Amino acid sequence: MTDVNVLLRDAGLRPTRQRVSLAELLFCKGNRHVSAELVHEEAVAANVPVSLATVYNTLHQFTEAGLLREVAIEGTKTYFDTNTTDHHHLYIEDENRVIDIPGNVMNVADMPEIPDDMELVRVEVVVRVRHKKETACQ
Amino acid sequence: MTDVNVLLRDAGLRPTRQRVSLAELLFCKGNRHVSAELVHEEAVAANVPVSLATVYNTLHQFTEAGLLREVAIEGTKTYFDTNTTDHHHLYIEDENRVIDIPGNVMNVADMPEIPDDMELVRVEVVVRVRHKKETACQ
């Protein structure tokens, strides 16, 4: 039960009411790709009235602590991924939907050289697909 | 000289003053990753007074016509890539800078299956790097 508390403490974050609630909401539902707005709505719906500002703060704090990862695939909105393990994304353009691809499925070969004074952070792959268009004629 | 005019006509776009100017600005300087604001500034600096609204319209029209490609790597701003050939990106986090990686350099293996009713649009790879932190001690 205090799992979330420990999680937060280990991340150097005080387990406040709001942070605990948001963490439960985020991490107890499997891997997800969420926007701040969605998290806020879900929190309110779950009778955890949190301000939108706090949702933003918390999401960024969680990201800095390595509990979340920011994903930029499309558009101007920011999404957060609760899956911080090595993986990639399948993006369905016409549905605006993102699906995880486990990291061990795909392989990236022939990486370019990285200068000595730099270090690799991560390799992100987005496989973009869309539904085939109806071929009305023929 | 009429290269840009032909380019625009072939894309189904009338070669208006603004579109011609912006096209020259975008495509005669090698491959670039630009924001609407930057294009607007450059246009004004080049004595081609274009409104910001027109810059946005034009960038989207060019994108639809396949002359540009939208790239979403980081942050809330939209960037457009003048390189529409097959290639990937190297992103230097601490400089907020994007560099092209030619498409034939890297290879992505073991792609996941794509359902029959869907088609692959593109595979985007972002190699994220950062400068090594100064190790003040030791």
Added chain:
DNA sequence: TACAAAATGAGAATGGTTATTAACTGAATG
């Protein structure tokens, strides 16, 4: 030149995100 359709520009409107600041809480201390 005249005309209809397309394009443009100025500024208002929108929407997501960040900043501000006063009130509140958690947890350590006496």
Added chain:
DNA sequence: CATTCAGTTAATAACCATTCTCATTTTGTA
């Protein structure tokens, strides 16, 4: 158990990139 205070939160204002609106201008064609 009360006190204290750094850390946290909430309401709302500010911000910024982008989109919308629509009157005006330009373009291609006759």
